[in-house]
Amino acid sequence: MSDNRIYNFNAGPATLPLPVLEEIQESFLNYKSSGMSITEISHRSSWFDEVINDAVARTRRLLGLSDHYQVLFIQGGASMQFAMVPMNFLGDGDTADYVNTGTWSTKAIKEAKLLGKSHNVVASSEDRNFAYIPKNISFSKDAVYAHITSNNTIKGTQWADFPDTGDVPIISDMSSDFMCRPLEMKKFGMIYAGAQKNIGPAGVCMVIVREDLLARCPDILPSMLNYKTFADKNSMYNTPPCFSIYCIQLVLKWLEETIGGLGAMETINREKAALLYDFMDNTDFYNATADKDSRSLMNVTFRLPSEELEKQCIKEATENGMGGLKGHRSVGGCRASIYNAMPVDGVKALVAFMKAFEKKNG
Amino acid sequence: MSDNRIYNFNAGPATLPLPVLEEIQESFLNYKSSGMSITEISHRSSWFDEVINDAVARTRRLLGLSDHYQVLFIQGGASMQFAMVPMNFLGDGDTADYVNTGTWSTKAIKEAKLLGKSHNVVASSEDRNFAYIPKNISFSKDAVYAHITSNNTIKGTQWADFPDTGDVPIISDMSSDFMCRPLEMKKFGMIYAGAQKNIGPAGVCMVIVREDLLARCPDILPSMLNYKTFADKNSMYNTPPCFSIYCIQLVLKWLEETIGGLGAMETINREKAALLYDFMDNTDFYNATADKDSRSLMNVTFRLPSEELEKQCIKEATENGMGGLKGHRSVGGCRASIYNAMPVDGVKALVAFMKAFEKKNG
Numbered sequence: 001m002s003d004n005r006i007y008n009f010n011a012g013p014a015t016l017p018l019p020v021l022e023e024i025q026e027s028f029l030n031y032k033s034s035g036m037s038i039t040e041i042s043h044r045s046s047w048f049d050e051v052i053n054d055a056v057a058r059t060r061r062l063l064g065l066s067d068h069y070q071v072l073f074i075q076g077g078a079s080m081q082f083a084m085v086p087m088n089f090l091g092d093g094d095t096a097d098y099v100n101t102g103t104w105s106t107k108a109i110k111e112a113k114l115l116g117k118s119h120n121v122v123a124s125s126e127d128r129n130f131a132y133i134p135k136n137i138s139f140s141k142d143a144v145y146a147h148i149t150s151n152n153t154i155k156g157t158q159w160a161d162f163p164d165t166g167d168v169p170i171i172s173d174m175s176s177d178f179m180c181r182p183l184e185m186k187k188f189g190m191i192y193a194g195a196q197k198n199i200g201p202a203g204v205c206m207v208i209v210r211e212d213l214l215a216r217c218p219d220i221l222p223s224m225l226n227y228k229t230f231a232d233k234n235s236m237y238n239t240p241p242c243f244s245i246y247c248i249q250l251v252l253k254w255l256e257e258t259i260g261g262l263g264a265m266e267t268i269n270r271e272k273a274a275l276l277y278d279f280m281d282n283t284d285f286y287n288a289t290a291d292k293d294s295r296s297l298m299n300v301t302f303r304l305p306s307e308e309l310e311k312q313c314i315k316e317a318t319e320n321g322m323g324g325l326k327g328h329r330s331v332g333g334c335r336a337s338i339y340n341a342m343p344v345d346g347v348k349a350l351v352a353f354m355k356a357f358e359k360k361n362g
Numbered sequence: 363m364s365d366n367r368i369y370n371f372n373a374g375p376a377t378l379p380l381p382v383l384e385e386i387q388e389s390f391l392n393y394k395s396s397g398m399s400i401t402e403i404s405h406r407s408s409w410f411d412e413v414i415n416d417a418v419a420r421t422r423r424l425l426g427l428s429d430h431y432q433v434l435f436i437q438g439g440a441s442m443q444f445a446m447v448p449m450n451f452l453g454d455g456d457t458a459d460y461v462n463t464g465t466w467s468t469k470a471i472k473e474a475k476l477l478g479k480s481h482n483v484v485a486s487s488e489d490r491n492f493a494y495i496p497k498n499i500s501f502s503k504d505a506v507y508a509h510i511t512s513n514n515t516i517k518g519t520q521w522a523d524f525p526d527t528g529d530v531p532i533i534s535d536m537s538s539d540f541m542c543r544p545l546e547m548k549k550f551g552m553i554y555a556g557a558q559k560n561i562g563p564a565g566v567c568m569v570i571v572r573e574d575l576l577a578r579c580p581d582i583l584p585s586m587l588n589y590k591t592f593a594d595k596n597s598m599y600n601t602p603p604c605f606s607i608y609c610i611q612l613v614l615k616w617l618e619e620t621i622g623g624l625g626a627m628e629t630i631n632r633e634k635a636a637l638l639y640d641f642m643d644n645t646d647f648y649n650a651t652a653d654k655d656s657r658s659l660m661n662v663t664f665r666l667p668s669e670e671l672e673k674q675c676i677k678e679a680t681e682n683g684m685g686g687l688k689g690h691r692s693v694g695g696c697r698a699s700i701y702n703a704m705p706v707d708g709v710k711a712l713v714a715f716m717k718a719f720e721k722k723n724g
Contacts, residue, residue, distance in 0.1 A: 006397030010404045013604060018391075021399050025390040029383055035368030035685065037383050039563035039609065042372045042686065075437035075565065076586050079600040083584030111584050196601050201401035203437065203565045203603030222445030222473050224438050225587075238441040239558050241565030242375060243605060247401065323397065324404065 007346035010324030011153050011299060011337045012176065012197035015346075019258065020250040038246050043239050051246050052234065058252035059208070062262055063183055070214065072207040072227065073235040073245050077194040078104065078175045081205060082111035085171055085190070088217045088227050089144050090117040097143045097168070100124035101133055102152035103330060104173060122146075129331075130155040132291040139165045145189055145213070146170050151177035153197070154328040156301030156335065157294040162187050169213065177298050178206065179255060180340060181266035189213045195244060198298070198339045199251050204244040255340065265340055272338045272347040273297045279351050285358040289333065303333045310334055313357050320353055322346075369708035372686030373515050373661060373699045374538065374559035377708075381620065382612040400608050405601050413608050414596065420614035424624055425545055425570070432576065434569040434589065435597040435607050439556040440466065440537045443567060444473035447533060447552070450579045450589050451506050452479040459505045459530070462486035463495055464514035465692060466535060484508075491693075492517040494653040501527045507551055507575070508532050513539035515559070516690040518663030518697065519656040524549050531575065539660050540568065541617060542702060543628035551575045557606060560660070560701045561613050566606040617702065627702055634700045634709040635659045641713050647720040651695065662698045663689060672696055675719050682715055684708075 008015035024038075031038040034047055041047050056071045065071070074080065085108075090096055095118040098109045102125075112119045120143070123134035130152060139146050146165045151158040153176040162170060162184070169189025178193035190209040196202035209227055217228045229237045235245075259265050277295060280286040280302060289301045304310045310333060314325045327333035338347055370377040386400075393400040396409055403409050418433045427433070436442065447470075452458055457480040460471050464487075474481045482505070485496035492514060501508050508527045513520040515538040524532060524546070531551025540555035552571040558564035571589055579590045591599045597607075621627050639657060642648040642664060651663045666672045672695060676687045689695035700709055 004395070004397055005392060008398050008402055010402070012601065013402055013404055015402055016399065021391055025387055028387040028390065030367060033366070035366055035683065036370050037378065039383070040370055040372070040375055040377055042375055043564065077600045080586045083586060114582060114584055194601060201605050202405065202601045203606055220476060222476055224442045224445060238439045239374065239556060239564045241603060241606070243563050244565055244603070321397065
């Protein structure tokens with residue numbers, strides 16, 4: 001890696017494409033001959049209009065969005081969405097389905113509960129510490145939405161396919177696998193994603209929402225908690241998080257122009273994940289924690305024979321230029337987050353290191 | 363200016379100290395030998411702990427905060443605070459006072475109203491298009507707080523002194539004059555400031571709140587809308603807007619170490635404002651719009667004899683490397699925002715340009 005950069009396997013904030021970082025650095029004191037840094041430019045300027053409009057247009061093209069969807073940028077991360085979703089879409093007498101597949105689903109359910117909104121937890125994988133994605137779920141026919149978490153960063157699981165919910169729109173938290181593969185958008189009423197895993201730095205959450213759900217937003221909500229405020233003003237009712245949106249624009253440009261879109265991205269992501277899982281499936285030293293059919297393409301969670309060895313492995317990996325391999329503090333173990341921006345070479349280097357570590361300690 | 367940078371008089375996002383921008387640029391691909399960009403570093407790392415803790419410590423020193431205050435970083439800008447303040451502090455039977463001094467005060471009042479919270483508008487300067495700060499206001503004795511806007515970015519007015527509200531704590535939106543001068547903190551129960559004017563880039567709002575108000579936050583609020591969530595977790599209940607906080611840290615370091623603190627900053631700010639106001643007071647060509655005793659040190663709003671001349675003046679200033687002089691779209695005219703980071707030389711250059719423009723067109 002150039003400039004003594006490491007392979008960064010952190011779960012988020014996470015690695016970003018090097019060409020994106022280089023472009024930001026290059027123009028940081030003088031953005032497009034404006035004489036200003038991108039951080040100093042008015043959000044009411046033509047420079048920033050171009051940034052946000054290009055980010056929206058690229059999102060539309062990458063996901064193949066119809067005109068029925070709006071692309072919004074909202075602050076507060078996915079955690080704010082956990083509250084905004086029920087606040088906006090669940091009126092008196094309405095109810096929603098939730099599937100509990102881990103820490104973040106649990107938090108989404110907690111916020112619906114705090115708000116006193118009617119909701120059903122229609123499936124959960126808590127019985128086996130969230131090591132799998134539930135199957136054959138009976139979704140309610142009369143729910144306003146069915147909420148899922150498409151990828152579970154902490155538990156290392158991911159929905160391989162999305163469930164059939166009939167006429168009920170799926171709302172998915174896609175923070176940790178947004179833009180990792182093409183989506184069949186017609187299943188989704190809304191998707192949202194904190195940027196800091198797969199599309200940019202922390203400080204903004206992308207929200208893609210369909211007009212039938214937008215029509216439900218009640219006028220009595222505070223302005224900044226109403227999706228309509230953002231939809232009506234191209235996410236600029238007040239000053240948006242300009243720098244984060246700018247970074248997203250560049251990451252989306254890289255996805256489209258350098259990688260070649262979401263199909264090509266999925267191929268690369270499957271190659272990276274296979275390198276790690278296939279290696280681990282052929283040794284008893286490393287054990288992937290998620291069920292095979294529920295494994296995440298983004299967050300590969302695994303254990304070693306002892307906590308001591310895990311600690312040693314993480315330490316030696318760090319010394320060898322591979323950072324962020326510690327599992328989430330709530331579960332322990334190891335985790336390699338291999339988001340879009342992690343190059344295949346980074347995963348190859350990790351597998352080579354793991355092989356050598358096993359040889360020494362196995 | 364180096365690198366063809368302009369003097370940036372935008373109202374926000376706004377000019378930042380050049381040494382801060384240079385430091386960000388320099389380390390952008392590899393922050394403190396971490397091998398990662400600051401945008402890629404985990405918020406649960408020692409690197410980021412140091413950033414946020416240093417930002418808090420510097421805020422404490424600069425404002426001379428006692429232990430009774432907490433320093434928080436919250437997303438959504440001041441507009442989100444307009445809702446969070448009444449949500450957190452006004453329970454059943456409680457009421458609050460609001461002073462209306464312009465566009466942003468009006469919006470703060472609107473959000474209290476949307477939430478159905480009891481509030482009194484105890485003074486307003488709407489009768490003369492908000493050209494002044496009201497005096498001799500009768501504040502309620504039983505209000506939970508008295509809300510003011512210390513500086514009115516759009517109208518170019520600023521509270522020269524803060525009112526006596528007895529035992530009622532003042533809550534002030536200080537987005538456009540935060541850290542421009544020392545504060546007598548004991549008057550304030552809370553101050554908040556969107557960063558993008560005087561302390562950093564867009565994407566984070568600083569909130570300084572006293573423990574007696576924090577004790578009022580109800581447990582039934584959504585987690586991300588409860589100040590206690592942020593106070594209990596050092597603003598890291600979920601991923602914070604790391605890059606914006608990092609920029610704030612560097613701006614506060616510049617304020618402390620290069621400028622020498624808020625007293626020194628105020629002296630410089632008064633010098634800059636005097637250069638502009640004194641010049642305009644001695645000509646009929648330029649007319650400052652705010653009453654003399656209510657003039658802002660931060661946003662100098664003024665008119666020329668005609669809209670045509672204003673347009674021409676802004677255009678020629680831009681050609682001469684001075685940007686962002688257009689007044690807010692809601693009021694027209696001209697506005698020079700001369701925040702902390704605007705050097706005295708920038709204001710001198712502007713006055714010289716204005717003199718020449720008058721000579722040619724006056």
